[in-house]
Amino acid sequence: MKPQSLFALPVVLLAMGCTMAPHYQRPLLPVANSFSADTTYANQSSRSSVRSANGQPAADIGWRQFFVDPRLKRLIEIALSNNRDLRVSVLNIAAARSQFQITRSELFPTIAAVASGDRQRQPNVFSPVAGRNYMTASYSVGLSASWEIDLFGRVQSLRDQALATYFATAQARKAAEISLVSQVADQYLALLAADDELKVTDGTLRTGRESYAMVKLAFDNGTGSELDMQQARTVVEAALANHQAQVRTRAQAINALVLLIGEPLPDDLPAGLPLDAQDLLVDIPAGLPSDLLARRPDIVEAEQNLLSANANIGxxxxxxxxxISLTGAFGSASTTLTTLFKAGTGAWSFAPQIVLPVFEGQSNVANLNYAYVQRDIHIAEYEKSVQVAFREVSDGLVARGTYDEQIAAxxxxERAQRRRLELSDLRYRHGTERYLSVLTAQTDLYSAQQQLIYARLARWTNLVDLYRALGGGWTEQTGDPERPADVVANVSGSAVTGSLPISKSEHGADLN
Structure with missing residues (x-):
């Protein structure tokens, strides 16, 4: 075989991209092939609405179409621009990109320009002429190159590991953005619920004070009992206590919302809709559990981490x-600077090296065992992420099918309790009923109003969380092409990033 062929062999092997990583096979889904066949899961909302998902999966529905409240949309815009956790996730992508580029660079030779000079004074005992000191000098300039021939795919495996880590980091940022959209919506709905609670409590407090004034007047005039007066007072004091608690809850809800959007609430926010007027899409199809593998970025992230661990085994x-490494240099060398570039001063060196592990104190064995354990850990984490996604979607579906009837009831x-209070108050004023029946009716109406608010909040929050669980919230407008996970979108609709995204095909990595 010719020397040129011997030198080309490692290059061919390197170009083939062979590694010693195990063949990757996606773990089997540790969940059922479909969501429950119970009719509860298939029930859709009975609310009359002209808005429909039209069979589109959640991942294809823009959050501007899923939400209708203009105030909420504006808050989501601000959050996507200012949220600090989202900024950190973007920076993590940049860090993972740089780490991948560092690892990838080890596949290529390193070339450096080198210049050196050396002058030495030797004592007379080393001088070829007895009794005289002498000076030595050497100068060189040229290029040096080194390259590790990756015959067994060590560097290639490290490169694949870094690339999979990069993809996982990008998916983590995508999951963070989807989660942020739902968190802002959930917190906004909680704020609306706090406003409704305050309205109900203020109404109860106003009615209670009027009743207390009437009963106290009867007691002062000797026509009423102290028991009735004290009972009327309990409604007022309980409402006052609830009012303070709800004021605190509302203020804390605002603080949480401010943290999510990354700045104080602007004064020019558009008018919003009340809690019971929110009109979210309620008929988004669930699809199959296998669809979650592509829709859910947290599942894709877990699989990329598994691929990274698989490459680490290689x-x-x-x-x-x-x-095997090759090191060489070419340039000019001379004992004086004046003759450094003259004819006859050319110099070169070529130093191939092979290093074969003989005794490593079992460190290589331990590293391999550690790599296998890490892969098994990531398999378990991947399976757990699939199970969590299945559970979240299942919970959302069963809740979607039950909230409407609960709220209708x-x-x-609430209407019956309101009428009961009117009748009890009328009978008390005519002297045919004790005040205890009025007090009980007031308390029961207040409780019924609060339960209705909590149920409305739970219904809307469930729909938001189901939208997120199905992979919705990444696209701004329905019909927009899906941007890569490592590309940041601004709220105007155009996608921007600090550098071009790395794709799997661009670097020849078969990571699926």
Missing amino acids: AARAAFFPR LERN
């Missing part, structure tokens, strides 16, 4: 085999 295996109950 690097750990390659550590048992020789490492609570609305009827």
Whole structure:
């Protein structure tokens, strides 16, 4: 075989991209092939609405179409621009990108320009002429190159590991953005619920004070009992205590919302809709559990971490085999600067090296065992992420099918309690009923109104969380092409990033 062929062999092997990583197979889904066949899961909202998902999956529905409240939309815009956790996730992508580029660079030769000079004074005992000191000098300038021939795929495996880590980091940022959209919506809905609670409490407090004034007047005039007066007072004091607690809850809800959007609430926010007027899409199809593998960025992130661990096994295996490196230099050398570039001063060196592990104190074995354990850990984490996603979607579906009837019943109950209070108050004023019945009716109405608010909040929050669980919230407008996970979108609709995204095909990495 010709020397040129011997030199080209490692280049061919390197170009083939062979590694010693195990063949990757996606773990089997540790969940059922479909969501429950119970009719409760399939029930859709009975609310009359002209808005429909039209069979589109959540991942294709823009958050501007899912939400209708203009105030909420504006808050989501601000959060996507200012949220600090989202900024950190973007910076983590940049860090992972740089780490990948560092690892990838080890596949290529390193070339450096080198210049050196050396002058030495030797004592007379080393001088070729007895009794005289003498000076030595050497100068050189040229290029040096070094390259590790990756015959056993060690560097290639490390590169694949870094690339999979980069993809995982990008998916983590995507998951963070989707989660942020739902968190802002949930916190905004909680704020609306706090406003409704304050309205109900203020109404109860106003009615209670009027009743207390009437009963106290009867007691002062000797026509009423102290028991009735004290009972009327309990309604007022309980409402006052609830009012303070709700004021605190509302202020804390604002603080949480401010943290999410990354700045104080602007004064020019558009008018919003009340809690019971929110009109979210309620008929988003759930699809199959296998669809979550592509829709849920947290599942994709877990799989990329598994791929990274799988590639690390290849690097750990390659550590048992020789490492071959080539080092060479070419340039000019002379004993004086004046003759450094003259004819006849050319110099070169070529130093191939093979390093074969002989005794490593079992460190290579331990590293390989560690790599296998890490892979098994990531398999378990991947399976857990699939199970969590399945559970979240299942919970959202069963809740979606039950809230409407619950709220309808609570609305009827609230109307009945209101009428009961009117009748009890009328009978008390005519002297045919004790005040205890009025007090009980007031308390029951207040409780019914609060239950209705909590149920409305739970319904909207469940729909928001189901939208997130199905992978919705990444696209701003329905119909927009899906941007890569490592590309940041501004709220105007255009996607921007600090540098071009790294794609799997761009670097020839078969990571699926």
